[in-house]
Amino acid sequence: MKLRMVSAAAAAALALSLTATACGSDNGNKSSSGGGDKTITVGIKFDQPGIGLKTPDGKYTGLDVDVATYVAKQLGYKPGDIEWKEAKSADRETLLQRGDVNYIVASYSITPERQKKVDFAGPYLLAHQDVLVRADDNSIKKPQDLNNKKLCSVTGSTSAQNVKTKIAPNAQLQEYGGYSECLTGLENKVIDALTTDDAILAGYAAQKEFQGRFRLGGFKLSNENYGIGVKKGSDLKAKINTALEKMVKDGSWDAYVKKNLGPAGYKNEPAPKIGVIVS
Incomplete structure (x- = not known):
């Protein structure tokens, strides 16, 4: 794994920006008043159990909801001040x-292409990209075992194609409309494995109805650095980074994960260092 670290100049800029007050600028900080109370609008996924879900x-x-709420608190907002907005993958930038x-905060992987459009805390x-299989299926123990297996991902996703191109050329790709459909197919033995990020899987x-029925392969097929997206040039980046560092230090991060x-047997990586991207 390769680590990309912020430059000394960027670090200095980060330190300088920390002197700003939590609500002292409107640069990327969309606040509004409702009966005299300030609000903050946060984008999350509405359809990813364990990550971001509207019940x-x-x-x-979900994890992203807990992280987003913690950050909002450090910025001076109560949970009731948060206006949640659905942030579908294609709409985030x-x-x-x-x-x-x-x-x-929406399982938002930091990539060079996205960094051209927005900033990330x-x-x-x-x-990591991984696979989910039935708990009683011992035929898939390594990535190459996906050859000749029915591998599911959602329509438009590159995850399954990555497996077929780089790891298991004989995998039989199955594209469904959503991960929940893939999960149903996996449960009913219509497909053999589901692939996307391990945190999403x-x-x-x-979920209670699925606990004990599936297991993660633990293959680590890619590195996905989840960041918090902000408008390009926003001073919120530095403030959110400060909040994230506190979240890790006080144990909240471990508790949220x-x-x-945890109920899925997820073996998470240690909390990443702020500003360090694993490529």
């Missing part, structure tokens, strides 16, 4: 560029 009763749960959200989680497998992903 039928209108509540929000646009939401930030238009100022529709203050920041996005973090990373706050190092995930763990979130699904950690264990609560949301």
Whole structure:
């Protein structure tokens, strides 16, 4: 693994920006008043159990929700001050560029291409592409065992194609409309494995109705550095980084990961260092 670290100049700029007050600038900080109370708008996924999920009763749960709420608190906002907005993968950069959200916490991998459009605080989680298989299926023990297996991912995703191109050329790709459909197919033995980021897979497998039925392969097929997206040039980046460092130091990070992903037997990496990207 290769580590990309922030430059000395960037570190100095980060330190300088920490002197700003939590709400002292409107640069990327979309605040509004509601009855005199300030609010903050945060983008999350609405359809990823264990990561970011809007439940039928209108509540929000998951690792990203816990992280986003912690960060908001450090910025001076109570949970009730948060306006949650759905941030689908294809919409994330646009939401930030238009100022529709203050920041996005939505299994948002930091990539060079995305960094041209938005800034990232973090990373706050190092995930990996992996596979999910049935707990009683011992035929898939290494990535190459995916050859001649029915491998599922969602339509438009590159995860399954990466496996077929680089690891198991004889894998039989199956594209479904959503991960929940892949999971149903896996449960019913219509498919043999589901692939995407291990944190997302763990979130699904950690749901009560699925606990004990599936297992993660633990293959670490890629490195996915989850960051918090902010508008390009926003001073929120430095403030969020400070909040993330505190979250790790006070034990909240460990508690959030264990609560949301632990039931699936997720073996998480240690909390990443702020500003260090594992490539």
